[in-house]
Amino acid sequence: MWLSGGTVVDGTGSDPQPDRTVLVEDGRIVELDGTPPAGAEVLDCSGLTITPGLIDAHVHFGLSSPIEASLTRGLSVAELAADMFENCRQTLDAGFTTVRDTGGIDGGLAGVVAKGKVPGPRILQCGPVLCQTGGHGHMASEWEPTADWTDHHIPGLRSMSMLCDGPDEMRRNAREAFRRGAEFLKLCVTGGVVSRHDKLTDTQFDVAxxxxxxxxxxxxxxxxxxxxxxxxxxxNAVAAGVRCVEHGSQIDEETAALMAEHDVAHVPTLAVVHALLDDAAEAGLPANIADRVGVALQGQIDAIHASRAAGVRIGSGSDLIGPKQDGRGRELLLRSEIETPMDALVSATRVNADILGIGADVGTVEAGKRADLVAFRGNPLDDPKLFADRSAVALVVQNGAVVKDAR
Structure with missing residues (x-):
């Protein structure tokens, strides 16, 4: 299959390359030059800008329904699953060919997508979040007995979190997460914006x-x-040896330097903050959540600048929650307003692939890489609003197969 005539932005940070031809064979990119032979399968990409498949390094497919209702059995398991499947479909339709689910689903959802039973991106997942009793991720009501929290788990579909108090419980639950198919671990080490029982200034878990x-x-x-x-x-987390920080809304110059010294990556999440400021109730959350959001927004903007100046690898994650997650590309638009559209694209492709440990396989348009490709109508480097416009995504190729063709 030949993608012919498009402008290639390869994800490395190099300048756009006009009128290139991308040859795909057996799911891989073979070359970026050449002339299609007679009878070859050719996709005319004239007027389109071809980029690597986008990667969202912070998603929550397990929170694809109104959150309060989904946690209080206000929705059937069938509806929860249907909402997750639709979220997967919309994510792929927006040009995201890979995501990292940072807490909530287990191997069940990732498995049905990998088997092709549900359209969606490649999913790397950590299973349930590991959090302390009463910490961020423990989403039970105040009057619900802590012992009842595991009753909310839906094996094979969603388990929001496992509670760990002390190193022994942490070790046990980490092993349990891996038994269920986790590909990495996610811990909550401070309070959060949508927490029920803590503040952003709280620290959670000790170094041990x-x-x-x-x-x-x-x-x-x-x-x-x-x-x-x-x-x-x-x-605390850097001292313990973690490899990545999500959000990081208070990262200052000193902390950024420490992260750079230990090669700890940073994944900011701006889209969720804007979504909650727009309408927290739309996600099924109390309106007073907005009181915490403004602090997290400006803090993340400042943290991006601090991390960039220190040389920290900066990825890209949307962290969208609730039933309206169709604006996943908004994260790149928001990042384009803080840095440049090229910085935003590289973070959401090459850098994210590196953070996820799959950089040898995806993240750039180069010979030998998997053929995960997106073609936009127009050039998002010139008009970054295209990143956030699903209708601007004309073509999506995943693993060498055309999964969307709206040319």
């Missing part, structure tokens, strides 16, 4: 607890990423 999870992940040849807002929690 985090280290227990890191040891288990290391034994499996993988890594730990952490939900973290404040610097004290981030410093």
């Amino acid at each position: 607890e985090i280290s227990a999870a890191v040891a288990e992940a290391t034994a499996r040849g993988t890594y730990v990423t952490v939900h973290a807002h404040n610097n004290a929690g981030i410093r």
Whole structure:
């Protein structure tokens, strides 16, 4: 299959390459030059801009329904599953060929997508979040007995979190997450914006607890990423050996330098903050959540600048929650307003692939890589609003197969 005549932006940060021809064979990119022979399958991409398949490094497919209703059995399991399937479909339709689910689903959803039974992106998942009792990720009502929290799990579909208090419980639950098919671990080491029982300034887990999870992940040849807002929690996590920080809304110059020294990546999440400011109720959350959101927004913008100046690898994640997750590309538009559209694209392709540990396979348009490709009408580097416009995504190729063709 030949993608002919498009402008290629390869995800490495190099300048756009007009009028290129991308040859795909057996799911891989073979070359970016050449002339299609007579009778070849040719996709005319004239006027389109071809980029690597986009990667969202922070999704929550397990929160694809109104959150309060989904956690209080206000919805059937069938409806929860239907909403997750639709979220997967919309994500692929928007040009995201890979995602990292940072807590909520288990191997069940990832498996049906991988088998082709549900259209969706390649999913790397950590299973349930590991959090402390009463910490971020423990989403039970105040009056619900803690012992009842596991009753909310739906094996094979969704398990929001497992509670860990002390290194031994952390080790046990890390092993349980891996038994269920987790590909990495996610811990909550500070309070969060949508938390019920904590503040953004709270630290959660001590170094010994985090280290227990890191040891288990290391034994499996993988890594730990952490939900973290404040610097004290981030410093604990870096000391324990984690490889990535999600959100990082209070990262300052000192903390960014520490992260760079230890090669700890940073995945900001701007789209969710804007979505909650627009309408928290739309996600099925209380309106007063907005009181925390403004702090997290400006903090993340400042943190991006601090991380960039320190040389930290900066990825890209949307963190969208609730039933309206069709604006996943908005994250790249928001990043384009802080840095440049090229920075936003590279973060959502090459850098994200590197953070996820799949950089040898995807993330750039280069010979030998898997053929995960997106073609936009127009050039999003000139008009970054195209990143957030699903109708501007004219063509999506995943693993060498055309999964959307709206040319």
